[in-house]
Amino acid sequence: MSLARDAAAFKSALTRQDYSSWHSQPPPLQQPQDAAESSSSKKKKRPKSNIVYSQPADTGKGQDVNTQLVYAVNHLKSHGNPMRLQDLAIITELPLDTDKVLFEKFKSHDRVVHDPKTDLFSYRHDFNVRNKASLLTEIQRQTRKGGGLSIRTLKESWKEAPQAIEELEKEGEVYVTRTLKDGQLRMVFWNEIKPDEEDGGGQVEKEFLDLWHSLQVPNDVDLLKQLVNEGLQATAGETVVPKGPMTKRKGKKTATRQRQIRLTNTHLKGQIDLSKDYVTPGKS
Template sequence: MSLNSQLKGFKSGVVNQGNFAQARRHIASPAPAPQPSPASTPGASGSGGNSSSNAAAIAKRKKPVKNNVVYSQPADTGMGQYIMTQVLHLVEHLKEVEKPLTRADLEKFLAKPLDSTMIEILRSHDKLVYNPAADTYAFKPLHNIRSAQQLLTHLQASTTAQGLSVKELKDGWSGALATIDELEAEKAILVTRTKKDGQARMVWINDKSLNVQIDDGNNLFFFYHGEVR
């Protein structure tokens, strides 16, 4: 090979090496691997937020429906409640009529026969009095008073000065107020009344032996239970 041929080959090799090096310089570096976003990374705050929101939404959809049942009435509507309702009607009826009634009278009022359970309840009821001889039932008031004479007898036998409550007298005695007004007008009893509407509240016997007349020669004083008139 001639010297010129060797020189051309050398130059060609130098040029090719330079192109190769430049080519190496322009080779793009590999792209970095994509990193998972915080929202898709398990345990990340974004994922936790979405998970909490989804759980809350599911819980809201599964929230039980509120029960709006009103418990103002007993839930038991069975035979026991029915019997006690009937007994209550009979007690109120006996209170209103203010006299003993037979079993037949009570059955007529209810328009149905009394069974053995109702009979047992009526005979042991604390607001009723059962008379086995006559087989009658009567309402038992707080005070066994249903007339003017019975009221006067009760007040005269009282050993205290507390008086008798009109509210208690009205329990089982519908004519209590009218009788009190009559006895007060006759000065047979003393009555205290409410200031608002004048309703009778308490009654006492009017013991006329305590009324004393004093004549000083010029004026006549009349002491009426502590009051000078």
């Protein structure tokens, strides 16, 4: 009877058991997109940073007064036009108007020009050119000294210098050299001989240019024959005299030196000629 009662109690316990747990009802499968979103939300990416906290930020101005001076002068050079000190201090974020040491160094710089009438500061370039006429005058002055002008230097003084130089080249006023790689302007020289009809120097006609370029130099054999037919001789080249083999000398030969004889018997001077050899008769 007890066995039957235990079996009935076990069956009743099974019927009351709740199978709604996650073991009996697993969650629905996630789609690939949902799974990627969930994984990305769980894994937070660390933002990348290139800041090196052990070094100060590179502002270009620096903290040293000389570094700030170079920065201010370079900015004045790139600006090109005269500036007020306050405007330069605001743009460069430098204490030019409050730091006395920096201001004195800036004002006394050899490349800084101060106009006391307008209280403006400007950069002193190597050449003071602002138009085409002054540019040609500077090129003429430099060419007379025996040299040309660098296009890069002229461009620093006047940004429109390369365009003006190309116009002067078309007008025949200057000669220009260019780089072989990309044909950029390099040096400029003044053209002293102008191609005009009065003074000569005009362009040679194309017919004569074609005739000149059509001429061909004969080879060495034909050139010698033509010289012989004309009764001429070819100039002899410099002949190199062959040097004989170097022979090593055995030992060193020194020149024989005549040893000076010092006369010590000075008391016999005037009585006996000490420079002669005296031989006693009967002795050899």
